[in-house]
Amino acid sequence: MHADTFGTFDDTLASGPRRTPLHALHLRRGARMVPFSGYDMPLHYPAGLLKEHLHTRAGAGLFDVSHMGQIALHADDPADAARALEALIPADILGLRSGRQRYGLLTDAAGGIRDDLMVARFGDRLVLVSYTTLRAPETGADL
Numbered sequence: 371m372h373a374d375t376f377g378t379f380d381d382t383l384a385s386g387p388r389r390t391p392l393h394a395l396h397l398r399r400g401a402r403m404v405p406f407s408g409y410d411m412p413l414h415y416p417a418g419l420l421k422e423h424l425h426t427r428a429g430a431g432l433f434d435v436s437h438m439g440q441i442a443l444h445a446d447d448p449a450d451a452a453r454a455l456e457a458l459i460p461a462d463i464l465g466l467r468s469g470r471q472r473y474g475l476l477t478d479a480a481g482g483i484r485d486d487l488m489v490a491r492f493g494d495r496l497v498l499v500s501y502t503t504l505r506a507p508e509t510g511a512d513l
Contacts, residue, residue, distance in 0.1 A: 390436040409437040435488075438500045448494050455499070459487060466491045476501070484508070 387410040401412035445451040452464040461474035471490040
């Protein structure tokens with residue numbers, strides 16, 4: 371099994387808040403931008419928080435996760451990658467179907483929470499793990 375990481379978390383690369391690839395789109399849609407984990411991220415849009423909330427409850431919502439760390443795990447047998455993740459994450463990763471995502475917690479040896487993760491399965495050979503920006507270097511090393 372091998373892993374590929376995406377994104378950079380080298381704080382020396384930016385003098386101010388970083389911008390995600392969707393930054394210009396957020397501005398065009400009228401987002402109120404605020405600093406979050408070293409990035410300029412949307413807080414809300416002109417329609418207002420309540421309307422956004424109700425829309426998401428009734429249909430769907432999107433969240434820009436391009437500021438998060440990402441690791442792609444490749445294995446000849448996807449069950450190997452799933453079992454390796456299940457040793458770190460108390461969640462059913464082995465049963466995760468292609469095209470689905472599961473939220474989980476990265477734990478330490480004592481069962482304490484180190485980070486929260488989103489694990490997605492694409493096809494038979496790829497599991498993408500997205501994790502929070504605040505602990506990106508540590509979480510990337512743990513995974």
